[in-house]
Amino acid sequence: MYEVLHKKISELVTITNEEFEFCKTLFIPKKLRKKQFLLQDGDICKYTTFVEKGTLRSYTVNEKGSEHILHFAMEGWWIADLSSFLTSEPSPFNIDAIEDSELLLITLPSWELLLDKIPVLERYFRILIQNNLIATQNRLMGTLSLSAEMKYERLLNTFPECLQRVPQHMIASYLGITRETLSRIRKQRLSKK
Amino acid sequence: MYEVLHKKISELVTITNEEFEFCKTLFIPKKLRKKQFLLQDGDICKYTTFVEKGTLRSYTVNEKGSEHILHFAMEGWWIADLSSFLTSEPSPFNIDAIEDSELLLITLPSWELLLDKIPVLERYFRILIQNNLIATQNRLMGTLSLSAEMKYERLLNTFPECLQRVPQHMIASYLGITRETLSRIRKQRLSKK
Numbered sequence: 001m002y003e004v005l006h007k008k009i010s011e012l013v014t015i016t017n018e019e020f021e022f023c024k025t026l027f028i029p030k031k032l033r034k035k036q037f038l039l040q041d042g043d044i045c046k047y048t049t050f051v052e053k054g055t056l057r058s059y060t061v062n063e064k065g066s067e068h069i070l071h072f073a074m075e076g077w078w079i080a081d082l083s084s085f086l087t088s089e090p091s092p093f094n095i096d097a098i099e100d101s102e103l104l105l106i107t108l109p110s111w112e113l114l115l116d117k118i119p120v121l122e123r124y125f126r127i128l129i130q131n132n133l134i135a136t137q138n139r140l141m142g143t144l145s146l147s148a149e150m151k152y153e154r155l156l157n158t159f160p161e162c163l164q165r166v167p168q169h170m171i172a173s174y175l176g177i178t179r180e181t182l183s184r185i186r187k188q189r190l191s192k193k
Numbered sequence: 194m195y196e197v198l199h200k201k202i203s204e205l206v207t208i209t210n211e212e213f214e215f216c217k218t219l220f221i222p223k224k225l226r227k228k229q230f231l232l233q234d235g236d237i238c239k240y241t242t243f244v245e246k247g248t249l250r251s252y253t254v255n256e257k258g259s260e261h262i263l264h265f266a267m268e269g270w271w272i273a274d275l276s277s278f279l280t281s282e283p284s285p286f287n288i289d290a291i292e293d294s295e296l297l298l299i300t301l302p303s304w305e306l307l308l309d310k311i312p313v314l315e316r317y318f319r320i321l322i323q324n325n326l327i328a329t330q331n332r333l334m335g336t337l338s339l340s341a342e343m344k345y346e347r348l349l350n351t352f353p354e355c356l357q358r359v360p361q362h363m364i365a366s367y368l369g370i371t372r373e374t375l376s377r378i379r380k381q382r383l384s385k386k
Contacts, residue, residue: 060334068337070330083327119312126319133326134276137263140333141253144261144369176337 001029004052005104008076012127013120022117026110032056032097038079039095045084047105051077054101055165058093059173069174072098072162078128098166148177152185194222197245198297201269205320206313215310219303225249225290231272232288238277240298244270247294248358251286252366262367265291265355271321291359341370345378 002024009015015023028047032038038056039045049056051073058079059069070093073079084091085108106114115122135158142151152175156163163171172182195217202208208216220243225231231249232238242249244266251272252262263286266272277284278301299307308315328351335344345368349356356364365375 060338062338066338068334070334082323082330086323086327115316119315122312122315122319123308126315126322129319129322129326130275130279133322133329134279136326136329136333137275140329140336141261141263143333143336145253145255145259 001052001102002027002104004076005050008050009121009124013124015118015120019118019120023114023121026114027104027106030103030105032101032103034097034100037094037096038103039081039091039093041092041094042090044088045081045091045093045095047107048078048080048082048085048111049073049095050104050106051075051079052102052104054103055098056095056101056103057098057166057170058095060092061094067170067173068176069170072159072166072170072174074161074165098170143176148175148181149185149188151175151177152182194245194295195220195297197269198243201243202314202317206317208311208313212311212313216307216314219307220297220299223296223298225294225296227290227293230287230289231296232274232284232286234285234287235283237281238274238284238286238288240300241271241273241275241278241304242266242288243297243299244268244272245295245297247296248291249288249294249296250291250359250363251288253285254287260363260366261369262363265352265359265363265367267354267358291363336369341368341374342378342381344368344370345375 002020006020009020027050032054038047038049039058041060053075056073056079057069058071058073058081059067061067071079079095081091081093081095083089084093088108115125142154146154155171155175166174168182169179172179175182195213199213202213221240225247231242232251234253246268249266249272250262251264251266251274252260254260264272272288274284274286274288276282277286281301308318335347339347348364348368361375362372365372368375
């Protein structure tokens with residue numbers, strides 16, 4: 001259950017077996033079936049979650065019922081509403097499973113204990129959050145300045161697995177375009193091949 | 194010259210005088226007059242920069258000449274193209290001064306040395322980047338889901354100083370709306386008072 005977590009941490013920093021054994025004691029394993037919720041908007045995000053297997057997404061739903069997707073998280077990724085997790089304020093986000101998933105949950109007090117006891121994990125999370133910030137900034141700049149075609153092209157280049165595993169209407173929501181536009185772009189690409 | 198940096202670090206972590214004296218040796222002080230560039234697109238972002246005084250912005254310019262603003266940075270904030278800084282790839286961003294500014298620049302090797310020698314700064318940067326990530330995620334979700342009025346309202350609530358110090362056309366570019374729309378929103382707000 002902890003193989004992917006161990007692999008991912010070891011890619012960025014050096015952690016001893018003893019440290020990782022301690023690390024494991026702080027996580028709560030959880031299985032989620034497809035369509036089950038990890039977080040519903042209005043609730044406090046009590047955990048930050050590591051995905052050992054499967055795919056989750058975080059999204060908001062506006063008053064008209066439109067979904068806006070912030071994140072997909074597959075094996076080896078973390079997912080949470082970071083703001084709600086850190087402040088204990090109610091979250092505007094939903095997090096649910098797109099596939100049957102195996103997760104490792106950690107509460108804020110346990111996460112803080114982890115960072116105190118294993119300082120090298122400060123570096124792990126700093127690098128992780130840094131990469132996430134760069135990706136989010138790129139996406140924001142793309143949203144402000146790129147055409148629908150270019151946004152799709154960029155997603156295809158940076159995150160090809162996503163396009164195979166995530167339903168089309170969620171890809172459209174993630175890109176901030178309509179399903180019709182996405183469908184047109186895909187047809188145009190196929191006819192070019 | 195280092196007062197704001199010392200204050201800002203001390204707000205998040207405990208740093209000894211000896212550690213901060215070492216820290217100071219790694220920065221390059223620089224003054225920038227209004228409209229001078231710190232980074233021009235196509236160049237590598239060689240520094241991450243702390244603003245002791247003044248205001249900078251980072252932005253892209255598309256082929257039609259439109260500016261898209263990623264960031265404003267005032268006293269106590271950091272600014273860089275993080276991706277170019279970490280990878281030494283050419284940057285698509287410009288960074289210039291909106292006001293006369295006093296800056297502290299640090300190169301990647303010096304920054305890495307700093308983190309090695311003063312591990313508590315791993316925590317400082319982790320928290321800083323984490324807060325930046327939350328703000329960027331909020332802005333991205335706002336761009337996808339909020340009306341122009343609501344985006345302006347949110348900026349007013351979270352970053353009121355920005356509206357006093359930054360020219361209106363830059364605020365419009367930051368919000369991803371036209372100058373005319375911003376002008377209309379401001380008039381409507383005034384007439385409501």
